[in-house]
Amino acid sequence: MNVIVDTNIFLDYAFERKNNKYAKKFFIDTLSCKHIIFLPEIILEELSSKNILAEFEKGLFKDLKNKNKLVLIDSNYDLIKESKIISTNRKIPFADVLIAISAKQNDCVIITRDKHLFLDLYDLVDSFKPEELV
Secondary structure (H helix, E strand, O other), rough: OOEOHHHHHHHHHHHHOOOHHHHHHHHHHOOOOOOEEEHHHHHHHHHHOOOOOOHHOHHHHHHHHHHHOEEOOOHHHHHHHHHHHHHHHOOOHHHHHHHHHHHHHHEEEEOOHHHHHHHHHOOOOOOOOOOOOO
């Protein structure tokens, strides 16, 4: 299954937050060939802003790349334009919309705990919590 993992799941994993066990299990399943993670650059930017991107690049992302389980997604002009329009019209954070549109264009589902992706963008993309797929 092609998936985009939202920033909050990476943070659960990195900081061992409450739902860490589900994030860990999801990534273990991915490494054992269950999923392919598509990674939009907006998520890389968000991880960088939390000062943990380097940690992921040395660890999990490196492991995923070595198993051909990680695909980087660039944001093009049309993707950004469409995301801005939807974000403005629906009053939803731009990053959430950009992630949803990226998922739609790449035939992915989203792994998240973000209410905007579950409730406000359900018509664009399917979203799941990690425990729903492990």
